Amino acid sequence: MLRKTLFIALVAPMLITSCGSHYQLAGVERTRILVDKRYDANPDQKAAAFLAPYKHTVDSIMSPVVGRIDHYMSAAKPESEESNLLADILVWGGKAFQETPDFGVYNVGGIRAAFAQGDVTYGDVLNVAPFENHICFLTLTGEKTQQLFSEIAKVGGEGV
Secondary structure (H helix, E strand, O other), X not given: OHHHHHHHHXXXXXXXXXXXXXXXXXXXXXXXXXXXXXXXXXXXXHHHHHHHHHHHHHHHHHOOEEEEEOOOEOOOOOOOHHHHHHHHHHHHHHHHHOOOOOOOOEOHHHOOOOEOOEEEEHHHHHHHOOOOOOOOOOOOOHHHHHHHHHHHHHOOOOEO
């Protein structure tokens, strides 16, 4: 791990300094590849054999059902049911800390998957929010709250 860190620390300054102002960003594109049951039709036997000893343990952790959803739910800007749900969960989570937040804000960019209709497993929740997020409570003045909402508007929205 130290090697990677040193490599990044040593190479990053060279990359930054080698990118002069004569370069101009032409665009940014992204795509998602849906990985679903269609890939189960012809499983890789070597990969399956390698994973077999771990399958039971992983399944026992990831497959317990923690809820149910009656329709497909995905994230979008300026807002969506999924981003609003996650923001609402933050407000609800305040109870565990004896807090009563007026609103929650969830970064839409941190939402990595949609919820499919039906049972929701622990694994599904980790697919949607895979990062080790922490809840943070702030007390804001009216002016700072307005500034926050203005910043959210500038980026096209967030889950609130």
